[in-house]
Each structure stands twice: as structure tokens, then as C-alpha cells.
Amino acid sequence: MERFKETLLESGYTEKISMAIVNGILQAIALNLFWRPGHIYASGVTGLGQIIVTLTENISGMILPMGIVLYCLNVPLFVLAWFKISKKFTIFTMFSVFMTSFFIEIIPVTTLSDDPIICAIFGGAACGLGIGLALKGGLSSGGLDIVSMTIRKATGKNVGSINIIFNACIILASGFLFGWPFAFYSAFSIFVNGKVVDMVYTRQKKMQIMIVTKHPDLVIEEVHSRIRRGITIIKHAEGAFNRNEETILISVITRDQIPLLHSAMHHSDPKAFVSISENVTIMGNFYDPMM
Structure with a gap:
């Protein structure tokens, strides 16, 4: 039993499980305390599930369980992830979506506010916080993430247009079902959701680093021991002030890896000159641990 616990801790499974629950x-909370009472639609597959539940209730009077509908919509995507991404990724995604569906069913729909703007803001913030923490823990929340990751793995390209088109359809549907003011509230909530995800999850933000050092071998060894990134070496650089020969190392890391870079430089060459440029654009393959 102790060995099993140690294996969980070493592999980071406990963090993934905890983040899936959170x-x-x-x-x-976002769905049952803010979005559904405020007639606000979520983005992605969750929003599609809301549309199906609403239409079914309006047409036949039958109320479908939202949690079960959400999980069923993700089942075909689980199959896609199993064959196109990885089995380990699929298992954790299935668990993450199951936790979401489970809590949607046990947390009752409660009206905390009738103000749709308040519902849009707090619903989007709660959802964005959950997604950001899940991504930070190496999890996917399912839905369109699986489609985007499948295309990215196959082509090396990000396909943000899929999310944009799908969410535009969700917003239009909310306008037809509840009136156009609620379409704008839904769009605003999706915007808040995305902003909160960006604040919590920083791994997708790329930073270019340039290191000028007299000890390139030590720096490369320390960086590679902490960060899985390629490094370009430019030799025989010369300082204009003292004419000393230096080596320039260039790499691209993510924002969450900056503390690891600080540690590597402290142990290898504390006197090195390090320049960091934010939000660089990357063309070509870039290692993504989520893949």
C-alpha cells in the first residue's frame, strides 16, 4: 500500500486527481449557481449540452439530467482521444469529465442572483478558474480541447478557429432561445472565462530567452536538467566593452518555466546576462507536455 502511494506521488497522479475534483x-458551481439560473450559455460542449436540455424541455417537457448529457456528448471525443492522442491522456480526461458531470448532478440549481451580468461574470470566472487549474495540473476538461489537440498533434498547428466558430453558434442559439440580450451576456461570460484561464494557466505563453555566458556547457547542463527545451548555441560572440569572448544561448520556454530557469542560472552562472522576451510567436514544432 505504501509503495502504491509513493508511485502516485512520484507520477503526479494525486495532483491530477485533486485538480479534476476541484x-x-x-x-x-458556474453552471448550476450562475449560468443556468441566469439563462447564460457556456462555451464548447457544455453550451451544446445546455441547448439540448433546453430544447428537450421546451419541446417535450422532459428535463434531461445535464451531467449525463454532458458526459454522453464527450464519449465520441474520448474514442477520438484514445486512438489519436494517448490512452493515459484519455483516462484522465474521462475522469475529469466524470467529476464535472458528477458534481453538476449533486449540486442543486440555485438562483443566487437574477442579474444576468452578475451571472455572466461569476459563472465565467468560476469556470475559467476550474479550467485553468485543470490545465495547470496537466488535465483536459474534454470537449473541443480533444479536437484541437488531435489536430495540433497531427499537423503541429493550433486551430483556434474551431473554438471560435463553435462558440459563435452557441451564442447565436442562446439568442434564438432566450432573446438577443442573453446572447450578449453569454458572449461576455465566455470572454471572462477565457481571461481567467489565461491568468491561471500560463504554460501556453511563450518566452524567448537569450543567455550570454562564459560557461555555456554548465548552463546547458543545468537548464536541460530542469527544462525540456532545445537550445541554439552561437559561439565566438564578443562583448563591445571589454572584448571578452562570450557564448550566446537562445531558447524558447513557457512562462511557468521561468522559476526553473532562475534556479538553473543560479547554479550554473549567476553572472550571466539573461534577456527574456514575452509572448513570442512560434512557427513549427514546440514540445507540449500535454501531448
Whole structure:
């Protein structure tokens, strides 16, 4: 039993499981305490599930369980992820979506406010926080993430237009079902959701680093021991002031890896000159641990 616990800790499974539970609770809070009472639609597959539940209730009077609908919509995507991404990724994604569906069913729909703007803001913030924490823990919340990752793995390209088109359809549907003011509220909530995800999850933000050092071998060894990134070496550089020969190392890291870079430089060459440029654009393959 002790060995099993050690294996979980070493592999980071406990963090993934914890983040899946936290994400599920926050997603359920966003949906049942803000979005559904405020007639606000979520983005992605969750929004599609809301449309199906609403249309079914309006047409036949039957109320479908939102959690079960959400999980069923993700099942075909699980199959896609199993064959096109990885089995380990699929298992954790299935668990993450199950936690979300479970908490959606056990947390009752409660009206905390009738103000749709308040519902849009707090619903989007709660959902964004949950997704950001899940991504930070190396999890996917399912839905369109699986489609985007499949295309990115196959082509090396990000396909943000899929999310934009799908969410535009969700917003238009909310306008037809509840009136156009609610379409704008839904769009605003999706915007808040994205902003909160960006604040919490920083791994997708690329930073270019340039290191000028007299000890390139030590720096490269320390950086590679902490960060899985390629490094370009430019030899025989010369300082204009003292004419000393230096070596320039260039690499691209993500924002969350900056503390690891600080540690590597402290142990290898504390006197090196390090320049960091934010939000660089990357063309070509870039290692993504989520893949």
C-alpha cells in the first residue's frame, strides 16, 4: 500500500486527481449557481449540452439530467482521444469529465442572483478558474480541447478557429432561445472565462530567452536538467566593452518555466546576462507536455 502511494506521488497522479475534483466542483458551481439560473450559455460542449436540455424541455417537457448529457456528448471525443492522442491522456480526461458531470448532478440549481451580468461574470470566472487549474495540473476538461489537440498533434498547428466558430453558434442559439440580450451576456461570460484561464494557466505563453555566458556547457547542463527545451548555441560572440569572448544561448520556454530557469542560472552562472522576451510567436514544432 505504501509503495502504491509513493508511485502516485512520484507520477503526479494525486495532483491530477485533486485538480479534476476541484475543476468539477467549480464547473458545477458556474453552471448550476450562475449560468443556468441566469439563462447564460457556456462555451464548447457544455453550451451544446445546455441547448439540448433546453430544447428537450421546451419541446417535450422532459428535463434531461445535464451531467449525463454532458458526459454522453464527450464519449465520441474520448474514442477520438484514445486512438489519436494517448490512452493515459484519455483516462484522465474521462475522469475529469466524470467529476464535472458528477458534481453538476449533486449540486442543486440555485438562483443566487437574477442579474444576468452578475451571472455572466461569476459563472465565467468560476469556470475559467476550474479550467485553468485543470490545465495547470496537466488535465483536459474534454470537449473541443480533444479536437484541437488531435489536430495540433497531427499537423503541429493550433486551430483556434474551431473554438471560435463553435462558440459563435452557441451564442447565436442562446439568442434564438432566450432573446438577443442573453446572447450578449453569454458572449461576455465566455470572454471572462477565457481571461481567467489565461491568468491561471500560463504554460501556453511563450518566452524567448537569450543567455550570454562564459560557461555555456554548465548552463546547458543545468537548464536541460530542469527544462525540456532545445537550445541554439552561437559561439565566438564578443562583448563591445571589454572584448571578452562570450557564448550566446537562445531558447524558447513557457512562462511557468521561468522559476526553473532562475534556479538553473543560479547554479550554473549567476553572472550571466539573461534577456527574456514575452509572448513570442512560434512557427513549427514546440514540445507540449500535454501531448
